[in-house]
Amino acid sequence: MKRNSRLALALHTLAHMAANDRVRTSTYIAEHAGTNPVVVRRVLGKLREAGLVISVKGPSGGWRLARDSSQITLADIYLALGESLVAAEVADDTPSCSIENALHQRVTNIMDTLEQNLIERLAKTTIAEIQGVEKDESSA
Amino acid sequence: MKRNSRLALALHTLAHMAANDRVRTSTYIAEHAGTNPVVVRRVLGKLREAGLVISVKGPSGGWRLARDSSQITLADIYLALGESLVAAEVADDTPSCSIENALHQRVTNIMDTLEQNLIERLAKTTIAEIQGVEKDESSA
DNA sequence: AAAGTCGCAACCGTAAGTGTTGCGAATAAT
DNA sequence: ATTATTCGCAACACTTACGGTTGCGACTTT
Numbered sequence: 001m002k003r004n005s006r007l008a009l010a011l012h013t014l015a016h017m018a019a020n021d022r023v024r025t026s027t028y029i030a031e032h033a034g035t036n037p038v039v040v041r042r043v044l045g046k047l048r049e050a051g052l053v054i055s056v057k058g059p060s061g062g063w064r065l066a067r068d069s070s071q072i073t074l075a076d077i078y079l080a081l082g083e084s085l086v087a088a089e090v091a092d093d094t095p096s097c098s099i100e101n102a103l104h105q106r107v108t109n110i111m112d113t114l115e116q117n118l119i120e121r122l123a124k125t126t127i128a129e130i131q132g133v134e135k136d137e138s139s140a
Numbered sequence: 141m142k143r144n145s146r147l148a149l150a151l152h153t154l155a156h157m158a159a160n161d162r163v164r165t166s167t168y169i170a171e172h173a174g175t176n177p178v179v180v181r182r183v184l185g186k187l188r189e190a191g192l193v194i195s196v197k198g199p200s201g202g203w204r205l206a207r208d209s210s211q212i213t214l215a216d217i218y219l220a221l222g223e224s225l226v227a228a229e230v231a232d233d234t235p236s237c238s239i240e241n242a243l244h245q246r247v248t249n250i251m252d253t254l255e256q257n258l259i260e261r262l263a264k265t266t267i268a269e270i271q272g273v274e275k276d277e278s279s280a
Numbered sequence: 281a282a283a284g285t286c287g288c289a290a291c292c293g294t295a296a297g298t299g300t301t302g303c304g305a306a307t308a309a310t
Numbered sequence: 311a312t313t314a315t316t317c318g319c320a321a322c323a324c325t326t327a328c329g330g331t332t333g334c335g336a337c338t339t340t
Binding site for chain 1: 327328329330331332336337338339340
Binding site: 143165166167177178181185195196197198199200201202203 | 313314315316317318319326327
């Protein structure tokens, strides 16, 4: 797969799961998403920590949504994955002078604001809206 | 520096240049941005291709804004750098079935829309607004 | 008891990006 | 003209992030 495709994978998978409430194994999901079961578990694991999906072990186990797809927004997913597409991950500051430092702070603030705008925008769409209308029949 | 810091570097640099209209060398900029002259030239080179800055060779050469800082938006910079922070770079499609394909298309459309929203948001801020009020005096 | 499934850790390979060096081209200053 | 300065560009090394893969243990249903 391509780079930083976790969000796309999560969206795709949850929309798929929203089509009906059958339990899906990570192997099944991986095949339909064109990736690996472990990758699926890695991504869905984060969503499970955030309470968006539920996993059950053992035969006839797998994954299902923790609540109705209309109650899961894209922001929920984005935040659950710990994504930060816009904002810079601050690490070390080398403020050569106070003016540089102030400027750096202003740039950082702007990017943080942009990140926040993105999240607010994400919060306005739910999985149910992605999933659309049709019910999926592909089980084999 | 950190990863994908090109946008932050460009913002920082252009805001710095907006403080006055002196020509800055890439070495000077790099020192103040905590990076390397070649990295600065790489980033500013893209902005030059987009007509946002002008570079002059030779002694007393360097970089300056191509137009007033109030006429350069963050979207100009973002697009000049060829950034795509949200949208997925499509490469290959493996539509196992038509339903999968439709779903994939819908996810792609959503991420494209989010990318577009980000750009629209970026277009609402100019370098002049980042730069603020004070005039910078640091030359040594 | 057996089989299926997740959970997790470890590792590899690839890709992207920054940092660095070197050299050529252009241009201003002398 | 010569020289010094600066960009332009290509090539390379180094690091980091991430997807992909394997292996094994834990759990639970049948």
